[in-house]
Amino acid sequence: MLGSGSTLLGVRRIAGIVLAVLLIGGVVAAVVAGREDQDKRTATKTVQGVIGSEKAEFFADPDVVKALAAKGFTVKTETSGSWAMDGLDLKGYDFAFPSSQAPADELAAKFHVRQPLPRPFYSPLVVVAHRSAAEVLAANGLATVGKGTGTLKMAAYLKAAAQDRTWQQLKGAAAHGELTGTLFIASTDPNTSNSGALYLAAASYVADGGRVASSAAAVGRTAPLMHKLVSVQGAQQSSTDAAFRDFISGAGNPLVLVYESQVAALLNQGQDVGDLTVLYPDTTANSDHTVVPLTPEGRALGELLSSDPTLRRLAVKHGFRPQGATGEFTAATAAHATYLNQKLTGVRQAPVPAYKVLHEMARRAGN
Incomplete structure (x- = not known):
C-alpha cells in the first residue's frame, strides 16, 4: 500500500509540474499575442513623397507626425520647386505634393493617375510690405490700407510697372x-x-482684360509686360521661404510676393511682425496644394489630409486654409484679423492657365 501511495503522490507531483508549465506557457503566449496585437495597432506604413518647400514645416511638426502615426502613416519628404517636379525621377515615391493644381494635373497625366486628385488645403498669394511702402502706395492710388492689412490695386500697379x-x-x-x-x-x-x-497667371489675367491665356497668341499679348515684371528683379529666389525670411529680417525688397499661409503661420506662432502690412491683390491666384498619388498609399494619405479633423486643424496652425468649410480658418485666426483678410473680401481669384500655356508664359517672361 505504501508503494502504491508513493507512486500516486509522484504522479500528482508530475501532473502539477506539467500544469504549472502549461499555465506559464499560456501566460507567455497571451503576453506575446497581446504585444503582437499592439504592434499591429501601432504599426505604420512609411510613405515617401516630394513636396513644395512651403509644406516642409507642416510635415516636420511633431504634432503632425503624431497625428499621422495615429492613422498608420510615417511620412518621409524631400522638397522641390513645384514646377520642377515634372523633371524628377519619381520612381519609388508614393506621392508628389506640388503647390498648385496645374503642375499636379501635368504630373497626373504623365503618371496616369486617376482623377480627382486630393486637394487638402490652399493659400492665396499676398504681398507683404513694410508700413512705409504700403502708405506710399496708398497715397498714389495703388493700394488701400487699413491698420495691418490692405488691398493692392493690380490694374494700377501693372500700369505703373509698364511705365x-x-x-x-x-x-x-x-x-x-x-x-x-x-x-x-x-x-x-x-x-x-x-x-x-501664379504671379504671372494673375498679372496676365488682369493685363489682358480679364481673359485667361489659352494660346500662344494670348501669351504674346502680355509677354512684354510679364518680361518686365521678372527682368526688373534681377536674380530671383527659388522659394518663397527664403524670400519671406529675408523680408521679416529687414532685408530685401520693400514689396515681396508670398503665400498667406506663411504670414498666418508666423502670426499663429506669436512672433513679432513689426510694421508688417499684408496687401491682398484685388485679383490674385490661389495656391491649391494638390496631392498626386503615385501608389494606393499615397492616395490614402492625400484623402486623410483632406478629411481628418486633427490634420485639418494642424494645417490651419501652419496657415493653410482647409478645402471646404471656411469656419476653421476664420475661427483659428480670429486674433489676427488685423493682418488677415479672413473672408477674402474684395479679392477676385484669377483662373490659372493650363500647365503648358503657363510654362510658356514663364519661359518668355524670363527671356
Whole structure:
C-alpha cells in the first residue's frame, strides 16, 4: 500500500509540474499575442513623397507626425520647386505634393493617375510690405490700407510697372530713404517655383482684360509686360521661404510676393511682425496644394489630409486654409484679423492657365 501511495503522490507531483508549465506557457503566449496585437495597432506604413518647400514645416511638426502615426502613416519628404517636379525621377515615391493644381494635373497625366486628385488645403498669394511702402502706395492710388492689412490695386500697379515708375516718382516716398529704385514686387523664379508662376497667371489675367491665356497668341499679348515684371528683379529666389525670411529680417525688397499661409503661420506662432502690412491683390491666384498619388498609399494619405479633423486643424496652425468649410480658418485666426483678410473680401481669384500655356508664359517672361 505504501508503494502504491508513493507512486500516486509522484504522479500528482508530475501532473502539477506539467500544469504549472502549461499555465506559464499560456501566460507567455497571451503576453506575446497581446504585444503582437499592439504592434499591429501601432504599426505604420512609411510613405515617401516630394513636396513644395512651403509644406516642409507642416510635415516636420511633431504634432503632425503624431497625428499621422495615429492613422498608420510615417511620412518621409524631400522638397522641390513645384514646377520642377515634372523633371524628377519619381520612381519609388508614393506621392508628389506640388503647390498648385496645374503642375499636379501635368504630373497626373504623365503618371496616369486617376482623377480627382486630393486637394487638402490652399493659400492665396499676398504681398507683404513694410508700413512705409504700403502708405506710399496708398497715397498714389495703388493700394488701400487699413491698420495691418490692405488691398493692392493690380490694374494700377501693372500700369505703373509698364511705365517703369520708380519709388522716387511716387508722392511721399522721399521721406523714406529705403524706398528707392524701380517699383516692383519681388517674386520667385516662375520657371521652377509655383508662386512665381501664379504671379504671372494673375498679372496676365488682369493685363489682358480679364481673359485667361489659352494660346500662344494670348501669351504674346502680355509677354512684354510679364518680361518686365521678372527682368526688373534681377536674380530671383527659388522659394518663397527664403524670400519671406529675408523680408521679416529687414532685408530685401520693400514689396515681396508670398503665400498667406506663411504670414498666418508666423502670426499663429506669436512672433513679432513689426510694421508688417499684408496687401491682398484685388485679383490674385490661389495656391491649391494638390496631392498626386503615385501608389494606393499615397492616395490614402492625400484623402486623410483632406478629411481628418486633427490634420485639418494642424494645417490651419501652419496657415493653410482647409478645402471646404471656411469656419476653421476664420475661427483659428480670429486674433489676427488685423493682418488677415479672413473672408477674402474684395479679392477676385484669377483662373490659372493650363500647365503648358503657363510654362510658356514663364519661359518668355524670363527671356
